Amino acid sequence: MANSPSGDSMLDRLVRILDSFDAQNPTLTVNSLAHRADVPQATAYRLVDDLVAHGLLARDADRQVRLGVRLWELANRSAPTFDLRRAALPFMEDVNQLVGHNTQLALLHEDEVLVIERLSRPGAVVNQANVAGRMPVHRTSMGLALLAFSPAATLEGFLERHGETMLTTHPQLRRELAEIRRNGYATLDGFIDTESTGAAVPILDSRGHALAVLAVVVPRDAGILPAAVMALRTAARGISRALGA
Amino acid sequence: MANSPSGDSMLDRLVRILDSFDAQNPTLTVNSLAHRADVPQATAYRLVDDLVAHGLLARDADRQVRLGVRLWELANRSAPTFDLRRAALPFMEDVNQLVGHNTQLALLHEDEVLVIERLSRPGAVVNQANVAGRMPVHRTSMGLALLAFSPAATLEGFLERHGETMLTTHPQLRRELAEIRRNGYATLDGFIDTESTGAAVPILDSRGHALAVLAVVVPRDAGILPAAVMALRTAARGISRALGA
Numbered sequence: 001m002a003n004s005p006s007g008d009s010m011l012d013r014l015v016r017i018l019d020s021f022d023a024q025n026p027t028l029t030v031n032s033l034a035h036r037a038d039v040p041q042a043t044a045y046r047l048v049d050d051l052v053a054h055g056l057l058a059r060d061a062d063r064q065v066r067l068g069v070r071l072w073e074l075a076n077r078s079a080p081t082f083d084l085r086r087a088a089l090p091f092m093e094d095v096n097q098l099v100g101h102n103t104q105l106a107l108l109h110e111d112e113v114l115v116i117e118r119l120s121r122p123g124a125v126v127n128q129a130n131v132a133g134r135m136p137v138h139r140t141s142m143g144l145a146l147l148a149f150s151p152a153a154t155l156e157g158f159l160e161r162h163g164e165t166m167l168t169t170h171p172q173l174r175r176e177l178a179e180i181r182r183n184g185y186a187t188l189d190g191f192i193d194t195e196s197t198g199a200a201v202p203i204l205d206s207r208g209h210a211l212a213v214l215a216v217v218v219p220r221d222a223g224i225l226p227a228a229v230m231a232l233r234t235a236a237r238g239i240s241r242a243l244g245a
Numbered sequence: 246m247a248n249s250p251s252g253d254s255m256l257d258r259l260v261r262i263l264d265s266f267d268a269q270n271p272t273l274t275v276n277s278l279a280h281r282a283d284v285p286q287a288t289a290y291r292l293v294d295d296l297v298a299h300g301l302l303a304r305d306a307d308r309q310v311r312l313g314v315r316l317w318e319l320a321n322r323s324a325p326t327f328d329l330r331r332a333a334l335p336f337m338e339d340v341n342q343l344v345g346h347n348t349q350l351a352l353l354h355e356d357e358v359l360v361i362e363r364l365s366r367p368g369a370v371v372n373q374a375n376v377a378g379r380m381p382v383h384r385t386s387m388g389l390a391l392l393a394f395s396p397a398a399t400l401e402g403f404l405e406r407h408g409e410t411m412l413t414t415h416p417q418l419r420r421e422l423a424e425i426r427r428n429g430y431a432t433l434d435g436f437i438d439t440e441s442t443g444a445a446v447p448i449l450d451s452r453g454h455a456l457a458v459l460a461v462v463v464p465r466d467a468g469i470l471p472a473a474v475m476a477l478r479t480a481a482r483g484i485s486r487a488l489g490a
Binding site for chain 1: 255256259263264267268270300312313317319325326327334335338352354376377379
């Protein structure tokens, strides 16, 4: 692999360029892209030309750059999340319609919660989750449910890597996770929004470990939480069965 | 960009490697990947190592290779299809439940129909479309509806590039497209499955050009087609409005 004088490989730069786009910044000028990706401007112009020629990036009419349809196609044609999403989507629609609030599907990836799918409802409470967005494990009901139902080695590794940045102490977190395992679900008040509460139920494999998590975000203090949790638990079992777990 | 002795760039090889996976081949051995991507085996082993290290590919327990969750995340976080999909999904759910058959969203990309989203129904008729899969323009109701409502330059370019491979003559195709424009929808019997018929309605922008197409696949001769078309037309208008067109 060709390296630049700084030892930066082509793939390093490519990943940083793709990583510069997000839901808030779907289009960028090449200059701002070079800045965000920490790539010299001349390199960025050449690399963007190449990436546009391959369809991985695209240029808008105003010369701004965005991700290319070809990249989306390549990444989604055999997406690692495909089977999970296909099994979960009908159940997510059921929960979304019966509970009447935003419903999401997520998994644990590199010590964060990665949102795979989200179904919205008009008039639903504010919700920080975006598809393909990441959220902190210990500040979301999704993350706590995923962690509580992780294999022991995953939990211990997570605590080792992230203990110092946690809000709670390890013993306290362990007690909380044990309670989530007993209950079969996690709930947590929104950490940015003061008006919402999240509820999350693991989708379990045959060994009882979380493959993913199904969650809703409901208004706080509306009394809907127990019923929403029951809808999630029922749907999560259906998804496990559909996955052959 | 570093080129191999054959003049093949790193990006050429990367795209061919990603392009080697599809819905039928979500996992591959490195050897079969090298073969499908037309990359020397030693190069493939080195490149796969690099791509796995960057999370763009992942190794299964049995050493087979698949697309990485990180690639999915990067491609979907600010997907070029994001706004369209978000606007369309609630209407697609409505059509899927009311019509009771597979419902799909697609757009015209590089002279082919690219499927963006698909909602399935248990027991629905066979359907060749997969999310992020491609289908031929002139053999699907989706393609005909997209072509009929394309800007004139897009249509002429398509006919110029693909005239010789078409099943119909240009005058005949032009007559069919004119009829689709008058009707506001396209229908076509399945070209592989003899038991299904597709119906497709364009999602129009403010100039009356197709941004995308909404379609269902229904059993042939079941008498459901006129009602399905009306559901699609109603939903397509709702999606246009939701997109601010």
